[in-house]
Amino acid sequence: MIKKNEVKSVLFAGVGGQGILKASDIICEVLIAAGYDVKKSEVHGMAQRGGCVTSHVRYGSKVYSPLEKSGNVDILVSFEKMESLRYLQYLRKDSSIIVNSEKIYPPAVNIGASPYPSDIIKNIKSRFALVCEVDAADLAKKAGSVKTSNIVLLGALSKLMNIDRRIWVKIIENSFPEKLVKMNIDAFQMGIDA
Amino acid sequence: MKVLMSGNEAIARGVYEAGVRFAAAYPGTPSTEILEEFSKYEGVYAEWSPNEKVAVEVAIGAALAGEKALAVMKHVGVNVAADPIFTVSYTGTNSALVIVSADDPSLHSSQNEQDNRNYAKFTKMPMLEPADAQEAKEFAKIAFALSKKFDTPVFLRSTTRVSHSKSIVKLGKPVAYQDKTAITFNPEKYVMVPALARLRRVEVEKRLEKLKQYAETFRENKMEIKDRRFGIITAGMPYNYAKEVFPDFSFLKLGMVYPLPEKMIRNFAKKVKKIYVVEELDPYLEEQIRAMGISVIGKEIFPYTNEFDPGIIENAIKKHLKGDKFPAQKIPSRPPNLCPGCPHRGLFYVLGKQKVFITGDIGCYTLSFMKPLQGLHSCICMGASVGMAHGMSKALKEKGKGKVVGVIGDSTFVHSGITPLLNMAYNKSDALIIICDNSTTAMTGMQEHPATGFTLLGEPSKQLDLKLLVSALGIENIKVIDPYNLGETKEAIKEELAKDGPSVIISQRGCVLFKRKNYSTEKPLMIDAEKCTGCKVCLGLGCPAISWKKIEPKEGSKQQGISVIDEGLCTGCGICAQVCKFEAIL
Numbered sequence: 001m002i003k004k005n006e007v008k009s010v011l012f013a014g015v016g017g018q019g020i021l022k023a024s025d026i027i028c029e030v031l032i033a034a035g036y037d038v039k040k041s042e043v044h045g046m047a048q049r050g051g052c053v054t055s056h057v058r059y060g061s062k063v064y065s066p067l068e069k070s071g072n073v074d075i076l077v078s079f080e081k082m083e084s085l086r087y088l089q090y091l092r093k094d095s096s097i098i099v100n101s102e103k104i105y106p107p108a109v110n111i112g113a114s115p116y117p118s119d120i121i122k123n124i125k126s127r128f129a130l131v132c133e134v135d136a137a138d139l140a141k142k143a144g145s146v147k148t149s150n151i152v153l154l155g156a157l158s159k160l161m162n163i164d165r166r167i168w169v170k171i172i173e174n175s176f177p178e179k180l181v182k183m184n185i186d187a188f189q190m191g192i193d194a
Numbered sequence: 195m196k197v198l199m200s201g202n203e204a205i206a207r208g209v210y211e212a213g214v215r216f217a218a219a220y221p222g223t224p225s226t227e228i229l230e231e232f233s234k235y236e237g238v239y240a241e242w243s244p245n246e247k248v249a250v251e252v253a254i255g256a257a258l259a260g261e262k263a264l265a266v267m268k269h270v271g272v273n274v275a276a277d278p279i280f281t282v283s284y285t286g287t288n289s290a291l292v293i294v295s296a297d298d299p300s301l302h303s304s305q306n307e308q309d310n311r312n313y314a315k316f317t318k319m320p321m322l323e324p325a326d327a328q329e330a331k332e333f334a335k336i337a338f339a340l341s342k343k344f345d346t347p348v349f350l351r352s353t354t355r356v357s358h359s360k361s362i363v364k365l366g367k368p369v370a371y372q373d374k375t376a377i378t379f380n381p382e383k384y385v386m387v388p389a390l391a392r393l394r395r396v397e398v399e400k401r402l403e404k405l406k407q408y409a410e411t412f413r414e415n416k417m418e419i420k421d422r423r424f425g426i427i428t429a430g431m432p433y434n435y436a437k438e439v440f441p442d443f444s445f446l447k448l449g450m451v452y453p454l455p456e457k458m459i460r461n462f463a464k465k466v467k468k469i470y471v472v473e474e475l476d477p478y479l480e481e482q483i484r485a486m487g488i489s490v491i492g493k494e495i496f497p498y499t500n501e502f503d504p505g506i507i508e509n510a511i512k513k514h515l516k517g518d519k520f521p522a523q524k525i526p527s528r529p530p531n532l533c534p535g536c537p538h539r540g541l542f543y544v545l546g547k548q549k550v551f552i553t554g555d556i557g558c559y560t561l562s563f564m565k566p567l568q569g570l571h572s573c574i575c576m577g578a579s580v581g582m583a584h585g586m587s588k589a590l591k592e593k594g595k596g597k598v599v600g601v602i603g604d605s606t607f608v609h610s611g612i613t614p615l616l617n618m619a620y621n622k623s624d625a626l627i628i629i630c631d632n633s634t635t636a637m638t639g640m641q642e643h644p645a646t647g648f649t650l651l652g653e654p655s656k657q658l659d660l661k662l663l664v665s666a667l668g669i670e671n672i673k674v675i676d677p678y679n680l681g682e683t684k685e686a687i688k689e690e691l692a693k694d695g696p697s698v699i700i701s702q703r704g705c706v707l708f709k710r711k712n713y714s715t716e717k718p719l720m721i722d723a724e725k726c727t728g729c730k731v732c733l734g735l736g737c738p739a740i741s742w743k744k745i746e747p748k749e750g751s752k753q754q755g756i757s758v759i760d761e762g763l764c765t766g767c768g769i770c771a772q773v774c775k776f777e778a779i780l
Contacts, residue, residue, distance in 0.1 A: 007438075015528065028198050028360060038198070039326070039434075040383075042357040043302045049561065050738055051530035065438040066326075066359035069505025071520075088520035105741055106528040111566060111733040112742035112755065114526045127520060 007060035007067040010157070013087050014079025015104045016053050019150030022175075023077075024055040026154060029171045031059045034163045039066035052083065077157055079136075079150065080104050081120050088127070096130040098156050100149065102137050132156060132194075139190040148187035155191020165192075201356040204327035205294060206231035207484045208334030213369035214262040214290075215239060218249040220609060221638040222268030223303035225296035225356040226325060229266050230641075233650050236372065242635075242642055242650045245609040246271035247577070250278045253291055257747065258384065260375040262290040262338055269297040269310045269576065274610065276313075279347065283317045284394040285384050286345035286401075289374065292337040296352045299474045299501035303354075305556065305575060307499065309475035314349050314452035318398050320405050321349035321452040322414070323430040327361045329346040329414075333449065335366075344401055344408075351451070353474070355431045355501060406453045414449025417462055425653025427467030427490070429461065431691035432502050434470045437509040454482055463488045470495075470511060471767075474502050474679025534739040535765030537703035539630055541601075541677040542569030543735055543769070544684045545628075547733055550597045550691070551586060555579040555611075557603035558705075559630050566736045570601060577602070580627055584618045584696075587625040596691040598625040605643045608658065612667065615698070619668030623696040626687070628678075629660060632705040640708060664698045671697035678703055680772045704767055719759055725778035726756040732770040732779065739763035740770060 002008055002163070014020045024040055031038045036059040055070050059149065070089050078084035078099045078183075091097070101119070125131045134156045136149040137169045143152070151172065158168055172188055173181050199207065205228050207216065217240045218228040225744035233240035243249035246267040253263035264555055267275060272295050295313065299305040324330040330352065337348040382390055409415060421442045428436055429448040437445065446462040448454070463469060471480040471492040480492035495510045496502075497718035532539050542562035545552055546569040553562055554570030555578060566650050572582060583600030590597065602611045607629050615627060635641040642648045647657030659777065671693050673686045683701070690697035718739075732740050744755040757780070759770075771779040 013581060016530070025198070025360070032196075032198060032362065037362065039359060039361040040198075041355055043354065047557065049530035050528070052528045059611065063361075063436040064617065066355065066361065067435065067503045069439070069503050069508065071505070082525055085523035085525050088523060091520055094643050105737070106526045107531055107564075107736060108526040110741040111736070112730070112744075117523075117525050123523075 002060060004061055007058050007063055008074045009056060009058040009072065010074045010075045010077060011068065011087060011090055012055040012057070012077050012079065013083045013178070014053055014100075016050050018079045019147065020053050020055055020079055023150040023154050024057050026171055026175050027057055027157070029119065029175070030163060030167055031057070033167045033171060037061060037063045039063045041066035049155070052086065054087070075157065075160055076142055077153055079151060079153060082117055084124055085117060085120060088124070092126065093128070095128060096132070096160055097124055097128055098132045098134060098153060098160075099124070100137075100153060101135040134191065134194045135193070139194060141185055143187035143190055144183035148184050151184045151187040152191040152194070155188040156194055157191075158188070195365045196362050197365060198360050199327045199331075200227065200360045201229045201324070201327045201330040201352055202227035202358070204331040204363050205334045205350065205352065206235070207363070207365065208290070208331035209264050209329070209338070210235045211366050211368045212262070212335040212338045213371050214264055214338060215371050216253070216256045216261045217241075217264040217266065218252040218455060219244045219245045219266035220244070220249055220271060221295075221635055221641040222271050223638055223717055224298055224352070224354040225268045225271070225294060226641065227357070228294060228296075228639045229650065230480060232264070233235075240650050244644055246275040247278060250275040250282070250293065253293075254282050254287070257287040257289045257291040258504060259377070260289045262342075264292050264294065266294040267296070267420075268304065269295055269308050270304060270306065271760055272310055272313055276577065277540050279313075280317050281386050282347050283319050284386060284391055284398055286397075287341055288345070288378070290338045290341035291347040292334070292350055293347060294299050294352065296354070298354050300354070305573060307475060310349075310351060310450050312442050318402055319347050319349055319452070320344070321351055322449060323351045324429050324449070324453045325433045325447070326354060326356065326359065327363045329449070330356060331363055331366075333414070339485045341619065344405060346401055346405075350493045351430070353431055353501070355687060376731060382507045390475065398568050402453060406456070409450050409453055409455040410457050412450050412455065415455050415458060416445075416447045416449070417458065418445040418503045419465055420444050422452070422465060422483070423467050425469045425518045426467060426472050427462065427483065428472040429479065432474055432507070435502050435504045436507050437470045437666060438504040440511070443459040448479070451479065454479070456486055459483055459486060459488065472496065472502070472507055499600055528542040529564060530561055531736065531738055532558060533706055534763045535706035535767040537701070537706065538562060538630055539567070539675045539735055539737065540680055540769045541628065541630060541683055543773070544680060544687060545569045545599065545601070548599070548687065548691075550599050553579040553582040553586065553598070553600045555600075555602040555606050556637075557606055557630070559601060559603060564736070566734045569778055576606055577614060579619065580611045580614035583625040584614065584621070584623045587623055591708050595624060599687075599691070600625060600627045601630055602627065603632040604629060604633065604645050604660065607639070607660070608643050608645055612663070614663065615669065616667045618696040623695065624671055626690050626697045626699065628699045628701055631700050631702045632708070634705050636705040636707065640705070660700055664700070669698050672700070673697075674702055676703055677701045678769060680768055680769060706767070716768065718764035718766055719768065719771060720761070721757050721759050721777045722780055723756055727776055727778070728755050728757070729775070730757070731773050732757050733776065735769060735770055735773065
């Protein structure tokens with residue numbers, strides 16, 4: 001458990017269509033089931049068309065703001081490799097980062113006008129103690145569908161959160177139609193083992 | 195029961211719990227989900243109206259018939275609906291009428307950042323402002339009670355962060371619906387001709403006095419006295435931000451932002467030494483509080499623009515902007531883009547190559563202003579493209595001949611493009627209007643409208659025939675094209691620009707994300723690496739599925755790279771194959 005009056009935060013970042021909002025919904029339900037007050041913030045609309053998507057999740061005994069301030073996010077979960085760099089100002093030195101290996105080229109890179117940043121992992125590892133790179137698409141395919149990448153990343157995140165695995169499993173079970181449950185539980189476990 | 199809800203879901207729930215079963219809206223971020231969620235409740239009537247003005251008028255009619263009614267819109271929608279709103283404030287509502295205004299500080303999905311709290315003062319209507327989902331639900335209920343009690347329309351203001359944040363909501367027991375509808379006549383109250391409106395005008399001031407009294411004891415105007423050295427007056431989401439960083443300060447949190455509780459504010463000012471007014475956008479509270487002769491600190495330290503977060507408030511008050519330890523990295527931006535297979539891409543690829551001024555409008559196609567398409571040159575508000583194209587063509591006279599095009603989506607055309615198109619026929623315009631008809635309201639997430647032939651409640655309905663309508667407005671030159679066919683598109687545009695008088699092209703092809711129409715998905719295309727010369731012409735489409743891959747130049751060749759198609763993204767629309775001169779795309 002976290003201390004009384006303490007609020008922890010997770011920042012999810014990535015690109016529209018990666019299942020970020022679904023993942024952050026699931027983690028909110030998990031946190032509620034674990035007894036926390038939870039607030040989450042996200043932006044819809046324009047972001048759906050391949051733009052940046054972020055979702056803040058904050059939890060503790062009492063949470064006021066759904067948005068975290070710069071320099072105070074505990075864990076960044078970046079669903080796309082380069083996007084991890086876009087939000088470093090939200091982090092502290094002791095923040096943790098989970099980063100997906102997947103690269104999604106923005107328009108400028110697609111047309112060859114600018115390069116996709118190189119050495120991203122090396123770059124963030126030099127600044128933060130805990131950086132965990134996960135090849136979520138690869139693991140998700142093994143679980144049964146590349147669409148479970150978001151749940152693989154939740155599995156990796158769960159290792160940093162100290163919440164009973166049974167709660168995670170129960171909430172994931174409740175979050176999908178029956179025929180997709182096993183695949184997503186497998187994906188979650190692969191994220192834990194990654 | 196406690197559930198996780200967004201502010202929008204909570205507003206819908208609160209309205210339902212209040213026993214309300216009637217709502218009208220036009221979709222617009224960040225307001226859209228309110229009506230979508232409301233429409234899912236049992237026994238409700240909910241409609242997408244063609245625009246916000248109609249939605250408010252529909253709700254007024256329902257209220258006058260004795261039904262409690264809701265109208266929902268984004269901030270700029272209130273501008274469209276302002277005409278009926280200002281005057282229904284005079285007439286009162288008979289039953290109850292609540293208007294939701296969802297504002298968008300930081301312009302996440304909007305063309306401006308207007309602060310609609312000003313509308314409350316301007317229209318002399320009370321306005322409630324919740325700070326999270328629980329309050330959103332409760333305030334929706336209070337809004338209906340207030341409307342009934344004071345015979346006034348009531349504003350419920352949300353912002354993007356309230357509408358789209360999720361937090362825990364305790365569900366209440368819905369009030370059972372009671373049918374109190376009846377035809378009643380009261381022309382003195384509802385016929386706003388000058389003689390009668392003058393009388394109602396006086397009633398409005400009387401009502402405002404009563405509302406001021408009410409505000410003094412309103413339970414959602416809350417004083418929290420802690421550290422008496424520092425006080426914060428705030429409302430809505432900024433309360434949560436400020437509370438997060440200054441939990442020990444004293445707070446006056448206003449649940450009702452118009453009219454203000456003057457005595458309560460004076461009382462608060464007596465109790466605390468230094469007062470900060472924490473509000474996003476305009477110094478709306480600040481100016482009114484200063485006018486009471488109370489000295490406060492406001493916009494001299496807080497920004498006028500963009501939404502706040504806890505850090506912005508903390509830095510402004512503590513005045514120690516500590517430099518970011520990890521400055522934002524310079525990486526390529528990731529703007530939203532037209533989807534792979536988007537029918538707008540073909541049209542705007544052709545348009546961008548014409549030497550014409552293209553007045554744009556609100557919708558996904560607005561994104562085509564960016565490189566590489568650069569397919570439109572202005573965007574002001576819903577429907578503006580048509581009137582602007584006409585005005586520009588008239589002003590340019592001969593110079594504008596064949597040089598001015600307006601583009602507008604199907605939903606936007608129905609919203610507010612019809613009247614200016616009528617004007618073009620009537621006033622003998624010479625511009626070309628292109629209706630980008632993708633058979634849905636795509637930008638806000640696939641809402642129905644009159645030209646889709648379905649209602650919000652999912653019922654098939656009379657489908658507006660755009661071609662017939664355009665013809666009935668007096669436009670004689672009309673062409674319907676498929677924007678996947680670049681040759682046809684280019685030819686049609688050239689022909690219509692050459693003609694005298696106004697023309698309309700209906701560029702017709704369903705949104706690629708639109709599920710109901712179930713377009714047969716074509717096989718993804720591939721690039722023949724042997725034939726690709728690396729000319730980059732296909733990259734000019736800005737399709738997310740096509741990218742540039744560098745290669746080592748072969749001996750005797752200057753070719754630096756080739757185009758590559760991502761088969762996971764490609765929908766097989768075939769536009770790129772039409773622009774490739776080397777038949778390298780198959």
